[in-house]
Amino acid sequence: MITIREIKQMQATSEKYRSEGKKIGFVPTMGFLHEGHLSLIRQMRPLCDILVVSIFVNPTQFAPSEDLEQYPRDFERDEKLCRNENVDIIFYPDSGQMYPAPYATYVHVENLTDTLCGASRPGHFRGVTTIVTKLFHIVKPHLAIFGEKDFQQAVVLKKMVVDLNFDVKIMTGPIIREEDGLAMSSRNKYLTANQRRQATIIYQSLQKAQEMVKAGERNSEVIRKYIIDNINRIPETKIDYVAVVNETTLKPVVQIDHHSVIALAVYIGSTRLIDNVRLNTIR
Amino acid sequence: MITIREIKQMQATSEKYRSEGKKIGFVPTMGFLHEGHLSLIRQMRPLCDILVVSIFVNPTQFAPSEDLEQYPRDFERDEKLCRNENVDIIFYPDSGQMYPAPYATYVHVENLTDTLCGASRPGHFRGVTTIVTKLFHIVKPHLAIFGEKDFQQAVVLKKMVVDLNFDVKIMTGPIIREEDGLAMSSRNKYLTANQRRQATIIYQSLQKAQEMVKAGERNSEVIRKYIIDNINRIPETKIDYVAVVNETTLKPVVQIDHHSVIALAVYIGSTRLIDNVRLNTIR
Numbered sequence: 001m002i003t004i005r006e007i008k009q010m011q012a013t014s015e016k017y018r019s020e021g022k023k024i025g026f027v028p029t030m031g032f033l034h035e036g037h038l039s040l041i042r043q044m045r046p047l048c049d050i051l052v053v054s055i056f057v058n059p060t061q062f063a064p065s066e067d068l069e070q071y072p073r074d075f076e077r078d079e080k081l082c083r084n085e086n087v088d089i090i091f092y093p094d095s096g097q098m099y100p101a102p103y104a105t106y107v108h109v110e111n112l113t114d115t116l117c118g119a120s121r122p123g124h125f126r127g128v129t130t131i132v133t134k135l136f137h138i139v140k141p142h143l144a145i146f147g148e149k150d151f152q153q154a155v156v157l158k159k160m161v162v163d164l165n166f167d168v169k170i171m172t173g174p175i176i177r178e179e180d181g182l183a184m185s186s187r188n189k190y191l192t193a194n195q196r197r198q199a200t201i202i203y204q205s206l207q208k209a210q211e212m213v214k215a216g217e218r219n220s221e222v223i224r225k226y227i228i229d230n231i232n233r234i235p236e237t238k239i240d241y242v243a244v245v246n247e248t249t250l251k252p253v254v255q256i257d258h259h260s261v262i263a264l265a266v267y268i269g270s271t272r273l274i275d276n277v278r279l280n281t282i283r
Numbered sequence: 284m285i286t287i288r289e290i291k292q293m294q295a296t297s298e299k300y301r302s303e304g305k306k307i308g309f310v311p312t313m314g315f316l317h318e319g320h321l322s323l324i325r326q327m328r329p330l331c332d333i334l335v336v337s338i339f340v341n342p343t344q345f346a347p348s349e350d351l352e353q354y355p356r357d358f359e360r361d362e363k364l365c366r367n368e369n370v371d372i373i374f375y376p377d378s379g380q381m382y383p384a385p386y387a388t389y390v391h392v393e394n395l396t397d398t399l400c401g402a403s404r405p406g407h408f409r410g411v412t413t414i415v416t417k418l419f420h421i422v423k424p425h426l427a428i429f430g431e432k433d434f435q436q437a438v439v440l441k442k443m444v445v446d447l448n449f450d451v452k453i454m455t456g457p458i459i460r461e462e463d464g465l466a467m468s469s470r471n472k473y474l475t476a477n478q479r480r481q482a483t484i485i486y487q488s489l490q491k492a493q494e495m496v497k498a499g500e501r502n503s504e505v506i507r508k509y510i511i512d513n514i515n516r517i518p519e520t521k522i523d524y525v526a527v528v529n530e531t532t533l534k535p536v537v538q539i540d541h542h543s544v545i546a547l548a549v550y551i552g553s554t555r556l557i558d559n560v561r562l563n564t565i566r
Contacts, residue, residue, distance in 0.1 A: 011450050019302060104393040105412075105446035111387050129388075130447075137448040163388035164413075165420040167294045 001083050003090045007098075007138050010091050014052075014140035022049040026141030026168075028132060031055035032072040033081045036176040036184040040145045041085045043173045052139050053082050054091040056098065060106075061127030072189050091139060098134065107133045109156050109163070115250050116152050116263055117274065120240050128153055129160050136168055145171040149183050151263050151276040155250060175275070177203065183275045190271040198234045199268045205230040206277045209262055213279045218256045220244035231266055240265035240272060247278070258282045284366050286373045290381075290421050293374050297335075297423035305332040309424035309451075311415060314338035315355040316364045319459040319467040323428045324368045326456045335422050336365050337374040339381065343389075344410030355472050374422060381417065390416045392439050392446070398533050399435050399546055400557065403523050411436055412443050419451055428454040432466050434546050434559040438533060458558070460486065466558045473554040481517045482551045488513040489560045492545055496562045501539045503527035514549055523548035523555060530561070541565045 004010045014024055025048025027040050037053075045051055055078055062068035075092065082090055106126050112118075113125035136144070146154045154172050161170050176184045181203035182196075191199060205227045212223060227242045242264040244253050253260050256279055263276040287293045297307055308331025310323050320336075328334055338361055345351035358375065365373055389409050395401075396408035419427070429437045437455050444453050459467045464486035465479075474482060488510045495506060510525045525547040527536050536543050539562055546559040 007448060011448075015450070019304060021302060102394070103446055104395065105390065105443050106393070107388065107390050107416075107447075109388045111385070133390075134446075134448045137450060140450070160388050163386055163417075164390075165290060165294075165417045167298070167420060167423070 001079075001087055001090065003079065003092055005092055005094070007093060010089075010093075010138050011140065013089065014050075014138075017050045018140060023143070024048060024050045024052060024139065024141045026135070026139050026144040027051070027053045028135050028144065028146070029053060029055055030057045030071065030186065031078050032074055032186040032189075033078045034176075034184045034186065036147050036149060036173075038081060038085060039176050040147055040173040041082070041087060043171070044143065044145050045086060048143055050088045051086070052089045052091055052141065053087050054093075054135055054139065056091075056093055056095075056131070056135075058127060058131040059095055059099065060130055061124050063121060063123060066121075067187075067190075070190075072186055091135075093138075098131070106130045107160065107164070109160050112152070112156050112159055112250050116241060116243055116245070117265060118152065120265065125153070125156050129156060132157055132160070133164070136166055141168055143169045143171060145173055147175065148172045149175045149185065149274065149276070151261060151274075152250060155248065181207070183273070185273060187271055187273060191268060195236055195268045195271065198236050199273060201231050201234045201237065202264070202266055202273060202275050206262060206264070206275060210277055210279065213256055213281060218281070220253050220256050220260070223256065223262065227262070227264065236269050238267040240267060244279075256281060284362075284370055284373065286362065286375050288375055288377070290376060293335075293372075293376075293421050294423065296372065297333075297421075300333045301423060306426070307331060307333045307335060307422065307424045309418070309422050309427040310334070310336045311418050311427065311429070312336060312338055313340045313354065313469065314361050315357055315469040315472075316361045317459075317467045317469065319430050319432060319456075321364060321368060322459050323430055323456040324365070324370060326454070327426065327428050328369060331426055333371045334369070335372045335374055335424065336370050337376075337418055337422065339374075339376055339378075339414070339418075341410060341414040342378055342382065343413055344407050346404060346406060349404075350470075350473075353473075355469055374418075376421075381414070389413045390443065390447070392443050395435070395439050395442055395533050399524060399526055399528070400548060401435065403548065408436070408439050412439060415440055415443070416447070419449055424451055426452045426454060428456055430458065431455045432458045432468065432557065432559070434544060434557075435533065438531065464490070466556070468556060470554055470556060474551060478519055478551045478554065481519050482556060484514050484517045484520065485547070485549055485556060485558050489545060489547070489558060493560055493562065496539055496564060501564070503536050503539050503543070506539065506545065510545070510547065514547075519552050521550040523550060527562075539564060 025044040107129040180200045209223045247261045258281045260279040265274045308327040390412040463483045530542045541564045543562040548557045
């Protein structure tokens with residue numbers, strides 16, 4: 001495994017592998033790897049010849065008020081974890097190299113980014129689509145994989161890839177959860193022990209909602225109200241949004257069908273967590 | 284020479300040539316080729332193995348009020364001209380394929396696009412940077428060339444390529460002029476015979492301005508005023524802008540130096556023409 005820190009070297013390396021007919025698989029991350037990331041790496045490993053993981057805490061997807069500075073970082077630990085998963089290349093650039101002043105160019109996906117997390121984090125998805133465009137131009141992957149915890153991000157990136165004709169196949173990997181159901185996230189680290197216990201209400205509520213749908217409930221407002229009331233019972237929670245939306249358009253749905261997803265963002269103390277579940281009305 | 288109309292086929296063709304170590308040169312055009320385009324093709328031909336010319340009248344760079352519908356088109360003529368220049372591939376997609384509904388993704392370069400043509404054509408450069416991004420993802424060139432008549436476009440595209448880490452070398456080719464000095468443009472076709480004669484005032488004024496600078500004039504306002512007054516003497520002209528700017532930042536300059544460019548846009552009747560000259564203060 002090698003670590004590449006220079007953009008030009010990464011491009012030249014990928015170009016060389018591509019010219020040899022090697023298939024490049026790519027797992028973009030912000031580092032501080034957990035089982036969620038590792039599952040994406042394991043899903044990608046058998047599908048490619050050269051597996052590239054990028055580690056870059058992307059400043060343009062954080063608002064000035066957000067947690068860019070305290071976002072957890074531990075490159076040595078990440079490096080070991082990648083080596084254990086037979087990663088071939090870590091791409092680990094610094095921020096000055098990725099956004100040299102005066103930086104001016106952004107990629108924006110309209111409509112899909114106005115809602116859900118995009119409504120409470122203006123500019124967030126513009127930062128995500130911009131950095132992924134840059135990373136795709138640097139890493140030159142054939143395949144890239146994103147986690148389904150960031151449900152809206154995956155929808156937005158798939159739209160970007162189609163619209164801008166990126167010749168990259170986009171895959172997603174399932175949410176990986178702690179034993180008590182909490183979706184794995186680097187931000188879980190911010191929780192106190194007490195908040196960590198309270199955070200389990202999120203997936204408990206989503207699971208109960210899934211059961212209600214399985215039992216026949218199709219009214220999205222009934223489901224939303226149940227989740228909101230359930231989460232609000234817990235002292236340190238503050239709901240950002242709870243939405244039942246179409247999996248492709250992200251538009252709210254009235255009548256739940258098998259293309260519906262419940263997505264939510266909830267503050268536990270000052271930590272904002274997201275989660276989502278698909279609703280299966282077919283079985 | 285082959286003509287490719289399908290995006291996927293163009294991508295697969297370019298991918299094949301790249302994997303064989305062939306160098307791909309790219310000349311993006313809106314068709315209705317004139318000597319300006321042909322000079323770019325001739326400049327690129329010896330630098331690459333596979334020369335691709337795209338012909339696509341890009342709707343997203345036209346405002347609703349502009350001349351998208353009447354923009355001249357003549358594919359058969361373009362095809363013959365390309366064959367004469369030993370072009371290998373014409374990429375000639377249709378609009379529905381390039382912008383399938385609901386299209387939502389745009390590339391935007393800030394600051395550089397607010398001024399000059401960007402001020403009078405809001406959204407124009409967003410359309411240009413978006414289509415060039417798409418074409419780069421489809422044609423996968425090593426090298427691409429743009430004409431210097433579209434001075435601001437070249438500056439904006441170079442900035443985009445640096446900011447988004449496109450692994451494409453950008454070149455520019457000099458303005459090609461008619462015998463009387465008028466810069467070649469597909470839009471010259473809109474001029475009546477009388478307007479065509481009046482249009483020569485544009486380059487005459489720019490040449491005179493260059494001479495004034497060569498003779499020692501360094502005050503950009505003196506130069507601007509000369510050009511404006513000179514063009515305003517001609518009955519059917521209406522000045523959109525005349526600016527003396529830095530060649531990289533596009534900011535107005537007070538004191539002319541060898542990084543200064545005079546750029547202008549002038550209506551002759553209802554036809555908007557652009558032109559520019561570099562100012563050489565060194566000799």
